[in-house]
Amino acid sequence: MDSTVEALAPGTKWMPYLAILGHDLRALWTSRLVRLWLGATALVTLLLVAANWTKYQDATLIASLLFPYLVFPWFFVVVVLGVSPVSGTRAEVLADGILSRPVSRREYLLAAWSARVVLVLGVYLVVTIPALAVVTLAKRPVPDDTVTLWGLAGALVVVGLVLTFLVSLGFLAGTLLRKPLLAAVVLVFVWYPIGVVLNAFSLEEFSPISLSRAMATQLRRPWHAADAQTPSQTKAEDLEALARLREHFFNVFSPAPSQAAAARPEFFESETFRDFSVLRVVLGYGLPSLISVVLTLVFFQRRDL
């Protein structure tokens, strides 16, 4: 930061960052995409809870609520939201309106990234937390489950990190490819086969499918047993339910879901997910998110507007 900025009144250092953050949040909130997404997530969550109210135990039902964020279809919305700030016609507007002012590119990017992360996590949590509260606190005609607060927090953090990673990946792709549509299409083609890629590097535990399957284990995990060797808490019916949900996502609201056979799991051969570690997932998604943001900064610094 140069001397002019340093000499300014105290308390004004973060003013541009906060101004851009507020402006972007407002612009995002008023966009049709976000409004539609919020409505759709609320509707899907409501239908999932209502359709499975008497069928699944807490952990399975909660895992099914988190499934759309990890696999399909919300990841696409999140990616598109991440792609937009530094690509297409918006780049011209921001060059004329913001980056020709005394604002560094780093300040702009971090503010725009923060706005998207805050918005995505906000929509995710504002819909999910009430649903989780209802599912865990309500008296339902299903056998009692052992979902813990720690397990719940861990599961929310894991999904939140995946969403943050997707925003960061969209940011990087938007900066590199410049065209929002192209960046979104490329990311779809990158994200869908990600399980295969991770499998090739023996990192299958980080794939969205694996995460969604391990979610029930995580939800039942007590605080002291976190990241430690715990006995199997995943039940065979959880796996079957999740497999059914995965294969018949759009049929899950029907009163009588089809009885498709659960596919044999390819990851975590023991089917116990005992080695599922929140810490490893945090690092596995947190570090790439950080790297994506840093790379975006580096590329954006070198880019002509």
Added chain:
Amino acid sequence: MTHEIDRLPEGSAPEPAIRTEHLTKIYGQRLIAVNDMNLCVPRGSVFGLLGPNGAGKTTTLRLLLGLQRPTAGRAEVFGRPCGPNAVAVRARIGYLPTNPKLPEDLRPIEYLDLLGKLTRLPREVRRPRVASLLRAVGLLDATEQRIGTFSTGMCTRLGIAASLVGDPPLLIWDEPTAGLDPAARRFTLDLIRELGKTKTIVIATHILSDIDQVCDHLGVMHEGRMIFSGPMQDIQRRMGREDFTLELEGEPEDFSRLLRETAHLEGIEVRVRDGARETQNTASLQVRIADGRPRATALAEVLRLVDTCRLALRAVHSGQNATENAYLQLLQEDEAHGFHR
């Protein structure tokens, strides 16, 4: 606005507002937008950056703002290097882009307040300044409207206000009169004259009459190169175009007689202006006076002959289209010398 031009102690050489050295911008190894440009804009000047479309004016301005990175060379504003993170440089520049793209969902007060925050202005400074700027550009009546409903003229006026939010000592305005109706254009030019009393202003344009009216320094760009830079008088003097134009009325034979008589005057050339013969009885004559010949005496001699030839003098113009002629000649010379470069 009360920002004073940064003044240095008596006798010390003032740092120019803008200085570029061998500034070059090449896009994708294909297009040379700015070619080895050396430019010096004095503090306190109203500098017109003139050139045809595609000459590299806008690219030059964007290089100064750090929106683009130079391929070679350097640019400085008030002695500080320009670049993407040169926040201090941009704090001293008020930029108005051509047909500014503004956030359509905001209202003018919200937009200017946002820019005030980007400029790190505390609230107690920001709020009164936003109000005074809106009044100054005549948008007080439009504060309830969203920017998306604004006309081109209103957008330009808001863009002008936006460039002044930080009260910067240097204004860079890219084609500020583009697309404006005559009244809005007059308003903008008057504002430039007023602001030019306290600030350094750079105006990029291809409208010669704007330059003629408000600028005291001129830079002419052609195909990415700066082919002339200096005071306005220099370009007019250099081209020897400080002519007079006489608008006369009379019989055709009297015009012929005047042309014959003036042919004998030493150091004075009189001819009918190209395409200026309006009717059989009226015409515009261009009077060119050689260097070293007293202009008042020479003009008096010509006017005496006009009277002798029984022609009626309708008007006398001085330096008519001087800048235009000089500009066009500069471009022609540059084209002709292309091979020598």
